[in-house]
Amino acid sequence: MVLQLHVWGPAFALPSIDAQCLSAIAYCSIALPKDAWELIASSDPSVSPTGELPALQNGSTWVSRFRNIVDYLRQYSDGAWDLDRQLDESDRADNTAFASFVESRGQSLIDLSLYVTSHNYYNNTSPAYGNLLQWPNQWILPPKLHGAAKARTDHLGLSSLDLQAIEEHRQRDHSAAVAAGKIPKNLIQRPRETVSGLLGRGSSKNQFRMEALTADFFEPLEAMLGQKAYLLTLKEEDVPSSLDCIALGSLSLALVPELAFPWLRDAMRAKAPLLSAYTERLRRRCFGDSPVEVAHAYSPQSAPASPLPWRAPGRISIAAVGSTLLAELADSTPFLSEIRRNNRLKQAAADSDLTSVEKGAVSMFADSSKKDMYVSIAAAVGGVAALVGYMFHVGLISVASQEQEFEEEEEEGIPDFGNLSAGDILGL
Structure with a gap:
């Protein structure tokens, strides 16, 4: 059976927008x-039962996430499709350590470059998703991905790249000052900030953090690569390892995209020229010499000669649209969203590389959160019941009944003129 790899579609001349x-x-x-x-x-x-991409499908079997896909392919092929089979014990240890390093540090930099940097997100990343997604996902998924990237990088202290958040915060401060009478209402607002202006004005702090983050990521990989063809193997004719594939995912998104504010690409070219050349060489080997366009994924016959076996995705069904809308509604409902969040947490822990003790701890945390949510529901139901009881106690419902009886008595006191003649009315 032919295996099917489901991914986020092409963007920035690459076969996918996701590392x-x-x-x-x-x-x-x-x-x-x-x-x-x-x-x-x-x-x-949503095409994958795990709700994640990339996802490898083999009949009824689904495997998501890069590490799980690599493990499945190794077992499925009895080692024939294992790129790490030539590595010795020391290289395997390096592979594991540097893979974790690339995935964590690289993803943070990609988040900052493509999502947190407002110029890049609104001018490049968001339109790229608009070309990939169908309704209603084109309105639902990009804001979710944007918010998740901002949350993942909040600890890095580079929120100044998010100019929209800065502008909204400034406008809130301005409105508060107007309400307090501190400044006149007709005061002209300052023009919007620019990335270069922000980095120039607070340059010492922001620039230092950006320099430190990019140096901590690129320089170790540059030193590890040296004059080798690949990160772990010595000869160019050797097969790359899984570490090279992991590195290519992040490095290609740092180097290739033409962005409105290409600070990450500039840092990579300046700090790691060998790594930049390595990324271009490996990209051509894996993805082909020609830039990948969105049309290649949806109309494979229009694609030039490529090492990638594209197959057009199926049309979205009404059932899929309904499922997406229901899922979005559930995520927007307080109690249902908590249940879904806990279920996703347990599933992520089950699919991860955590130890059995760690998986048990995560599962216990999810179950505890679910119990707390049930307590909150019970408290809410109890509050409503207490309110209804109070209404009975103070007589709000009985008052309504008395008003109804008074209206009925008034209706009974009105004579029925329908059965009276004109003589009866005049007393004749």
Whole structure:
């Protein structure tokens, strides 16, 4: 059976807009024969039972996340599709350590570059998702991804890249000052800030943090690569390892996209010229020489010669649209959203590389959160019941009944003129 790899679709001349999807595509393009798999730009996490992309489908079996996909391919092929089979024990340890390093640090920088930086998100990233997604996902998913990226990078202290949030905060402060009578209402507002202006005005702090983040990511990989063809193997004719595929996912999104404010690409070219050349070389090997366009994923016959076996995704069904809308409604409902969040947490822990003790701790935390939510529901129901009891106690309902009886008595006191003649009325 032909394996199917479902991913987020093409963007920025790359076959996917997501780093993990790019890593999975790179691994399959190197490890698998071209006739053994198909690449589908579904761009919809709901196609997978786990609700995540990338997702590998083999009949009724679904596997999501890059590490799980690599493990499944190794077991499915009895080691024939294992890119790490040539590594010794020391290299395997380096592979594991640097893979975790690339996934954590690289994803943070991609989040900052494509999502947190307002110029890039609104001018490049958001339109790219608009070209990939169908209704209603084109209105639902980008804000969710934007918010998740901002939450993941909030601890890095570079929120100044999010100019929209800064502008909204400034307007709130302005409105509060107007309400307090501190400034006249007709005061002309300052023009919107720019990224260069912010980084220039607070340059010492913001620029230092950006320099430190990019140096901490690029320089170790540059030193590890050295003059080698790949990060772990020595000869160019050797096969890349899974670490090279993981690195390509983040590095290609740092180097290739043409963005409104390409600070990450500029830092990579300046700090890691060998790594930049390595990324371009590996990108051509895995994704082909020609830039990947969205049309290639939806109309594979229009794509030039490529190592990627594109297959057009199926049309979205009415049932899928309804499921998406119901899921969004559930996520917007307080109690239902908490239940779904706890279920996703337990599922993520079950699919992760955590130990059994850690998985048990996460499961206990999710169950505890669910119990707390049930207590909150019971408290809310009890509050409503107490309110209804209070209404009975003070007689609000009985007052309504008395008013109804008074109206009935008034109706009974009005004579029925329908059965009286004119003589009866005049007393004749």
